[in-house]
Amino acid sequence: MYIVASLAIVMTMCLALTRALLGPTVYDRVLAVNMFGTKTVLLLAVVAFLNGRTDFLDLALAYALINFIGVLAVLVFFQSSRERAAGKPGEQR
Amino acid sequence: MNRPANSPPTARRRSARYWLRMSATLLLFMAVWLVWSGYMKPLLVSLGLLSCCIVILLSTRMGDLEEETGWLGVLPRLPAYWLWLAREVVISNFTVARIILSPRLVLDPVMVTLEADAQDPFGQAVLGNSITLTPGTLTVGVETGRLRVHCLTQAGAEELLRGDMNRRVAALTRR
């Protein structure tokens, strides 16, 4: 059963990767990468129980933290580079 | 930081509410440390206590603990709201799943503006996140108490504008 769940999650990760490759806008790609990240967290949690190695749960939480911060950082980066391209001073926050 | 220039950095006069907030935050941090370490050795626990205190000190200097967000008062009312929200999430998940799996995608995306009943930023943040958590509705902007919401179907927009979630969040985060 753990195998079934992890296979479904891996398939979803493949679908998300396809969406990231197809694009078309940069926001679609960020959305796909965010989806890929949260699915990684779920996969880590399921694999922790599949192998009986519950220290994987710590990795899952660390990955969730990194994923969240990473997506926000990418968005801030794109917003500020867009503003710089438009010749506006970057808004704080 | 906007404190008077002549007061020392460590102002003595902290309100009782500050100490309450600080100890609650410290308890939360310590609980997280204990859950994730799982060891009860004196050395590790005291190291944990030390790092929690450092984080509290940093948050105090950043002014994070000065703000009255009111999350402590929300805690007792939270379980009932979560139960209701879980029900909504399950219902809307099935709705959206049916839309995705239908052979012809019948979509009618609309954009609506919702006046938040909750007056403070904390309540509006809770409302926005609850709306986003429910599939089929998506907060894409919040400005002076008005939420811009993208809805997958017009039925979802009508359901949202009926304001059930709006009222419940306002009651949840009421002081």
Add this chain to the structure above:
Amino acid sequence: MAIVLDALSWAMLVGGALFVLIGGIGALRMPDFFTRMHASSLTDSLGPMLVLGGLALQSGWSLETVKVLAILLFLLITGPTATYALGHAASVAGLKGGTREYRASDPREPRA
């Protein structure tokens, strides 16, 4: 009793995986960016709730249960926040995608 709990947790695990998969299919099938976000919110709400809930039931009452539930709580708070940041950035950038304005009760509609 133990068997009932076991069956329930398996059902939750498989059901959650199914919802995650449906969300993935939706993210690929949907025609434009905002509708894709709705599909991906399927994998951010009920999917984790069922999968991690099933795992929590499997582990009985132990430290692992608390960890799994803490991960779930964290995902349920940060997921919508990241989605909001993404949707806000996209709408500021001017993505529309066949969306029309709908107003029912609010005549004081600000310009989008």
